[in-house]
Amino acid sequence: MDDRFFEREYNPYESDASLMESKSRHADFADISVNICGIAMKNPVMAASGTFGFGEEYAGLYDISRLGAVVTKGLTLERRCGNPPPRIYETPAGILNSIGLENPGVEGFIRWEWPRLCRSGIPVIANIDGDNANDYYRMARRLSELDGLAAIEANISCPNVEKGGMAFGQHPESAYEAIKAVREGTNLPVIAKLSPNVTDIRQIAEAAVNAGADAISLINTLQGMAIDIHKKKPVFHRTFAGLSGPAVKPVALRMVWEVFEAVRVPIIGMGGIASWQDAVEFMLAGASAVAVGTANFIDPFAPLKIISGLKKYLIGQGIRALNEIIGSAH
Amino acid sequence: MDDRFFEREYNPYESDASLMESKSRHADFADISVNICGIAMKNPVMAASGTFGFGEEYAGLYDISRLGAVVTKGLTLERRCGNPPPRIYETPAGILNSIGLENPGVEGFIRWEWPRLCRSGIPVIANIDGDNANDYYRMARRLSELDGLAAIEANISCPNVEKGGMAFGQHPESAYEAIKAVREGTNLPVIAKLSPNVTDIRQIAEAAVNAGADAISLINTLQGMAIDIHKKKPVFHRTFAGLSGPAVKPVALRMVWEVFEAVRVPIIGMGGIASWQDAVEFMLAGASAVAVGTANFIDPFAPLKIISGLKKYLIGQGIRALNEIIGSAH
Amino acid sequence: MSLFCGSVKIIDNVEIAPGIFRMGLECPEAAESASPGQFLQIRCFEGLAPLLRRPISIAAADKDSGMIEIIYRVVGEGTGILARKTKKDMLDIMGPLGKGFPVPRGLRRPVIVGGGIGVAPLLFLAKSLKENSSRDSYGRESDFCGLAFVGFSSGEEVFGMQFLEDCCFNVEICTDDGSEGHKGFPTDLLEEYLKHIMPIPASNRENAKSAGDSECTSASSAILPEAVYACGPEPLLKKVKQIASMTKIPTYISVEQRMACGVGACLGCAVKSSGGGYLRACRDGPVFEAHQLIL
Amino acid sequence: MSLFCGSVKIIDNVEIAPGIFRMGLECPEAAESASPGQFLQIRCFEGLAPLLRRPISIAAADKDSGMIEIIYRVVGEGTGILARKTKKDMLDIMGPLGKGFPVPRGLRRPVIVGGGIGVAPLLFLAKSLKENSSRDSYGRESDFCGLAFVGFSSGEEVFGMQFLEDCCFNVEICTDDGSEGHKGFPTDLLEEYLKHIMPIPASNRENAKSAGDSECTSASSAILPEAVYACGPEPLLKKVKQIASMTKIPTYISVEQRMACGVGACLGCAVKSSGGGYLRACRDGPVFEAHQLIL
Numbered sequence A, B: 001m002d003d004r005f006f007e008r009e010y011n012p013y014e015s016d017a018s019l020m021e022s023k024s025r026h027a028d029f030a031d032i033s034v035n036i037c038g039i040a041m042k043n044p045v046m047a048a049s050g051t052f053g054f055g056e057e058y059a060g061l062y063d064i065s066r067l068g069a070v071v072t073k074g075l076t077l078e079r080r081c082g083n084p085p086p087r088i089y090e091t092p093a094g095i096l097n098s099i100g101l102e103n104p105g106v107e108g109f110i111r112w113e114w115p116r117l118c119r120s121g122i123p124v125i126a127n128i129d130g131d132n133a134n135d136y137y138r139m140a141r142r143l144s145e146l147d148g149l150a151a152i153e154a155n156i157s158c159p160n161v162e163k164g165g166m167a168f169g170q171h172p173e174s175a176y177e178a179i180k181a182v183r184e185g186t187n188l189p190v191i192a193k194l195s196p197n198v199t200d201i202r203q204i205a206e207a208a209v210n211a212g213a214d215a216i217s218l219i220n221t222l223q224g225m226a227i228d229i230h231k232k233k234p235v236f237h238r239t240f241a242g243l244s245g246p247a248v249k250p251v252a253l254r255m256v257w258e259v260f261e262a263v264r265v266p267i268i269g270m271g272g273i274a275s276w277q278d279a280v281e282f283m284l285a286g287a288s289a290v291a292v293g294t295a296n297f298i299d300p301f302a303p304l305k306i307i308s309g310l311k312k313y314l315i316g317q318g319i320r321a322l323n324e325i326i327g328s329a330h
Numbered sequence C, D: 001m002s003l004f005c006g007s008v009k010i011i012d013n014v015e016i017a018p019g020i021f022r023m024g025l026e027c028p029e030a031a032e033s034a035s036p037g038q039f040l041q042i043r044c045f046e047g048l049a050p051l052l053r054r055p056i057s058i059a060a061a062d063k064d065s066g067m068i069e070i071i072y073r074v075v076g077e078g079t080g081i082l083a084r085k086t087k088k089d090m091l092d093i094m095g096p097l098g099k100g101f102p103v104p105r106g107l108r109r110p111v112i113v114g115g116g117i118g119v120a121p122l123l124f125l126a127k128s129l130k131e132n133s134s135r136d137s138y139g140r141e142s143d144f145c146g147l148a149f150v151g152f153s154s155g156e157e158v159f160g161m162q163f164l165e166d167c168c169f170n171v172e173i174c175t176d177d178g179s180e181g182h183k184g185f186p187t188d189l190l191e192e193y194l195k196h197i198m199p200i201p202a203s204n205r206e207n208a209k210s211a212g213d214s215e216c217t218s219a220s221s222a223i224l225p226e227a228v229y230a231c232g233p234e235p236l237l238k239k240v241k242q243i244a245s246m247t248k249i250p251t252y253i254s255v256e257q258r259m260a261c262g263v264g265a266c267l268g269c270a271v272k273s274s275g276g277g278y279l280r281a282c283r284d285g286p287v288f289e290a291h292q293l294i295l
């Protein structure tokens, strides 16, 4: 029996604050920079696609170049208006969204958003969504012309559109096809963003890697819905919508765990991350980086708090580099 | 434009209370009894398997025969000790559980629980879980000998056991096989309880119906996990655990909606139901009855509140019988 | 952009009408830059459910004291939690957000139309309109005479009327049940008033001139409304927009939509634009010119 | 079963040591039937996150006034919300739950061993032991002399000691840092004490008789402890169990486990039974005889 048990155990569950107290006098520095398939990031915390616009909206609150990377709103070949309102519906500890990929199209992005973004001093990852493999190919090719774009994230998991989107991510064959098309269109790092609405996420991840994905990001939203009991109709025009936020975290974490055991490429974990503790969980499960989505809406400073929490955690644990903990709970 | 708009619209979202105000002088009565594939229930609110023991535990608080039906804890052929602790872990608006089917076995149930249960004056549904098809067959046969058992719910979705369980519910073929075995073992109504951890729930539901299921119940828990960042290990011995509670409601509702469009048998909806409004949503989506699980832990009176809320809602809406609203949001 | 996000002190939180609360907050940053029609995103609970922030309009802001005020109606979980806060508590707010009402200098006869809790931001607007009504200091009192048509469900829900009068607005109250003021809707009064005062359609010019029975006419019957401002439930806004389309008076409406981020990042708060596609209520609005939107 | 579940009035909620609160609740139903070692399931927040009720022991119950008391330490979200409640608030509780400590009549030398917040239920126990110590009314004061070995992290966390003394317990305090009482653990004191007083193992009988330096001996050195009761962190319970296994004194320990239902329905709160399989902390416990469990 540990002789010093009281010191720890009177407060029966060791407080998280204690995790951040420096255990050694020397570990006053921790390296939290990461390099994911060639994307060099000063920290592993990214802004998730669709929750951070094109990086401008939160710039009034803090310097967004403090983030590890920014992922753009999902782009399509042509501009889209998106779905009719309502597009957001709150659920217990989560939200349903049905934005429907409102975006200026690849050309609109290049013309209106990229010039500002490429000067922001932060790795920018373009998130793309196609109706078909050819769309993916064409977008990837066009975006590759941009000087300084960090990577392309191929969203094969959007639940809120008529064609393509999630359907691609639900079967290994179509996932392979879409990622292959992106791969053929670009020399940039390709990140495959997976849908959690599948029986076996490992199969999809494997197909994506086989098609040439350099990294996997997951999860996109879980498919859900809500019904308006006054109107006796679904809340959303398209009936189904995507569930995100803290509610989905246990599912997201499980999938990161599974994919870590299935493939060897780096994983970008997301789904309900709202605190540094959540981020640590994802990294222990195998994520090399994390993305913050819904939590931005609740606390815009969440990504910054996660960055500093991670740093303190590592120092407290006497760990000098982040990658020592990646996947270490396996 | 509605001339009386202010009356309604100053309070921009019509309050739910107003839904329960009687609209007509005559509708002071509503029939909320349901008959699901031969199970006659005085109301459509059941206690979900595994959250209500064998019906005894909550009897100190209220007369459990006020419920529509009680589903037993999952039974296996032989008694089981279940998984080592911890078995419960709280998540945002949900819980993860890894009970691991601790139960007295079919014989233990018959000997120790059934005599009391069968006198309780409430339809009892036995929930069974097998390692293989033969288990399902044998349990179904043995339970059919009980005089008064209302139905058998075949759980092909338990995520917390080594063999069988969820694996059966993740593929149409194995779902068919398990349900077929139950069907062959009994003349009682057979309810197939599905796992949400699938790409296409409709396929599984169809397979279950083809195998002879008289009703479908869904959802069982979503597979999730949690990591202890102090120990840097998964919280649960078996790594993964089942997510339930309000957090999963949007997903559960979506699956009920999908299954309602895919099969013609009645659906028992569950997953995060905590209020009468939730129950109404499930019924509008297509559930003929609902089961309350996790919410029992938060508010033991939740099932009773749902029953009375449903009744008032129907009266308020001037609807005389519950089945008028079932599936009516489609 | 001077956007504040953080914890501020609650100064008071008082029920001013059944289910309607006024809360005072100490936030010099927001008080400094707020303009009428802008809103706050308020985190009602520090936990994870209810999850989203709640958008609530700024009902008053005072640069000198650094105070801002909100007025809110308890309709659900978030506002319910808000109502139970007390003056010792802190509140996590973000703001001021959005595009507010334009408040040009020198207006003499602005018209505001409010319904229910929609009156809240109009109080801030009324004060600003009054303050901006004259560039010089002389002749202001007699010159400025705003008009306020406001509606409530019933007399007991009425709030803010004294304040409007102090801002030199002539106030006409409507209630659905007739328990105070006119029985009916403020848009009826607006319509009626404009019919009498307005030279539009051109053939009606004479009618407009003879509108001597309107409330403000004693002060200055010749002044035509320079702008109409409205906030309230959607049917009210629809009606205001419809009336606006028959006049040339610039008309501004403040719309509500479910929001997630409140800053324009999530595209969640779409409102239909008459130019095609959608605008964001949180960033392109919540105040729009009536003709910009399809309601 | 007389189980209460509903909303009760908070009478007070006071910080009695840093981060440790005592809350008084008005609940005649629970006060009537509660026995020491039983607990409440408390809904800290009326919303959906934090979702589960929190198990908190009953620290006092008074049938006459209908009051119950809890003492809790703020460790996370639920207890954090609890700490911010004030006396005008209501609280949703369920209880009394579980199997408490057996309190036989006529004990004269019970020993309680508590660690940190684990002392809370032992206060209720001490009072009951005292009250049940004698069937008649004479000779009670001099006869009953309980022993309490309690441990805290540091001196400032100590609570309830006066109460224990008022219940005729001789109290020995330990702190981890030595800032009050002995530096060390209460189990050390228990072990030491039993070594001196106990006739077990048989060969040690003489040592036991000469244990004149123990605290209670002035009163009645011949009385052997009739029972040991413990509540505290797991390592404390483990040690108590280990000590118990060397004596024949009935030893009761109160264990903690994560709970969902609190009534025995979910099988979530499994503790390993020495008879094989698991027992439910919420219904079969939380108090067990030490030998029943594998810790």
Ligand SMILES: Cc1cc2nc3c(=O)[nH]c(=O)nc-3n(C[C@H](O)[C@H](O)[C@H](O)COP(=O)(O)OP(=O)(O)OC[C@H]3O[C@@H](n4cnc5c(N)ncnc54)[C@H](O)[C@@H]3O)c2cc1C
Residues within 6 Å of the ligand: A090, B012, B013, C039, C050, C052, C053, C054, C055, C056, C057, C058, C070, C071, C072, C073, C074, C075, C076, C077, C078, C079, C080, C117, C120, C121, C255, C256, C257, C258, C259, C286
């Ligand atoms: C720009 C703007 C300004 C507003 N100003 C005020 C004000 O000054 N005073 C006031 O009382 N109310 C105002 N509202 C409405 C206010 O936001 C809602 O009443 C409030 O969000 C309800 O939250 P709840 O948790 O109490 O209700 P719930 O119904 O439980 O909320 C559930 C969800 O629906 C959303 N929601 C509910 N009602 C509305 C609504 N009318 N508009 C947008 N989202 C809604 C909530 O934000 C939440 O996400 C304003 C809304 C907007 C968009």
Ligand SMILES: Cc1cc2nc3c(=O)[nH]c(=O)nc-3n(C[C@H](O)[C@H](O)[C@H](O)COP(=O)(O)OP(=O)(O)OC[C@H]3O[C@@H](n4cnc5c(N)ncnc54)[C@H](O)[C@@H]3O)c2cc1C
Residues within 6 Å of the ligand: A012, A013, B090, D039, D050, D052, D053, D054, D055, D056, D057, D058, D070, D071, D072, D073, D074, D075, D076, D077, D078, D079, D080, D117, D120, D121, D255, D256, D257, D258, D259, D286
């Ligand atoms: C039978 C019993 C009696 C108890 N009596 C007391 C008491 O009198 N005073 C007191 O301060 N504490 C007591 N505890 C511990 C108390 O239940 C926890 O400290 C409390 O649940 C923590 O909740 P939280 O939300 O503040 O912490 P969090 O860490 O945020 O809680 C997260 C989850 O973990 C669970 N949890 C956390 N700590 C414990 C724990 N020690 N035991 C069981 N579940 C835990 C919570 O219930 C919740 O589900 C008792 C526990 C049990 C099982």
Ligand SMILES: Cc1cc2nc3c(=O)[nH]c(=O)nc-3n(C[C@H](O)[C@H](O)[C@H](O)COP(=O)(O)O)c2cc1C
Residues within 6 Å of the ligand: A048, A049, A050, A051, A073, A074, A075, A097, A099, A101, A127, A155, A158, A193, A219, A220, A221, A243, A244, A245, A246, A248, A270, A271, A272, A273, A291, A292, A293, A294, A295, C260, C266, C268
């Ligand atoms: C409003 C909203 C819009 C989103 N839009 C996109 C998108 O355009 N492309 C994409 O790949 N994912 C999109 N997502 C998914 C998020 O990037 C993220 O995968 C998901 O929300 C889970 O993370 P979270 O729980 O932290 O939000 C969107 C999510 C939200 C809430």
Ligand SMILES: Cc1cc2nc3c(=O)[nH]c(=O)nc-3n(C[C@H](O)[C@H](O)[C@H](O)COP(=O)(O)O)c2cc1C
Residues within 6 Å of the ligand: B048, B049, B050, B051, B073, B074, B075, B097, B099, B101, B127, B155, B158, B193, B219, B220, B221, B243, B244, B245, B246, B248, B270, B271, B272, B273, B291, B292, B293, B294, B295, D266, D268
């Ligand atoms: C503690 C616990 C134990 C459960 N045990 C079983 C079980 O034995 N058999 C089964 O079919 N479902 C079991 N379930 C699943 C529930 O019956 C239900 O399908 C699920 O929890 C979703 O509903 P809810 O969100 O209302 O809890 C269990 C759920 C919980 C929380």
Ligand code: FES
Residues within 6 Å of the ligand: C258, C259, C260, C261, C262, C263, C264, C265, C266, C267, C268, C269, C270, C280, C281, C282, C283
């Ligand atoms: S609420 Fe996010 S864009 Fe308006």
Ligand code: FES
Residues within 6 Å of the ligand: D258, D259, D260, D261, D262, D263, D264, D265, D266, D267, D268, D269, D270, D280, D281, D282, D283
């Ligand atoms: S907490 Fe449910 S059985 Fe103990």
